Amino acid sequence: MKKIVLISCASKKRPHKVKAEELYISPLFIGNLQYAKRQNPDSIFILSAKYGLLELDREIEPYNVTLNDLSSAEVMTWAKNVLEQLRALADLQGDHFVVHPTNAYFTVCNAKIFNRKNSWSR
Numbered sequence: 001m002k003k004i005v006l007i008s009c010a011s012k013k014r015p016h017k018v019k020a021e022e023l024y025i026s027p028l029f030i031g032n033l034q035y036a037k038r039q040n041p042d043s044i045f046i047l048s049a050k051y052g053l054l055e056l057d058r059e060i061e062p063y064n065v066t067l068n069d070l071s072s073a074e075v076m077t078w079a080k081n082v083l084e085q086l087r088a089l090a091d092l093q094g095d096h097f098v099v100h101p102t103n104a105y106f107t108v109c110n111a112k113i114f115n116r117k118n119s120w121s122r
Contacts, residue, residue: 021056053085
């Protein structure tokens with residue numbers, strides 16, 4: 001069983017292309033990332049409204065999209081895409097997920113992606 005940590009992206013970003021873990025510069029994101037790393041997980045991913053599931057070392061351009069900007073149908077599509085990305089990388093039933101989402105991501109993840117055996121931190 002793998003331990004996988006998911007954290008939410010943030011609206012405050014660097015103005016140029018960098019690795020995902022360096023793009024988001026809000027204190028909450030930085031704190032969540034530091035906390036996630038201290039848990040010694042097998043993997044850490046960022047939940048991004050634009051990209052879905054992001055690897056920390058993936059280089060991306062700054063963007064301005066949040067789940068709050070999306071319609072209900074678009075959020076459902078986003079959640080399905082994230083679920084498919086996770087299925088390709090993890091055992092959704094066997095692996096342990098620790099999730100540190102903001103409110104919008106928590107609602108979507110809780111309702112659409114995970115079962116109750118996983119850990120939630122808000």
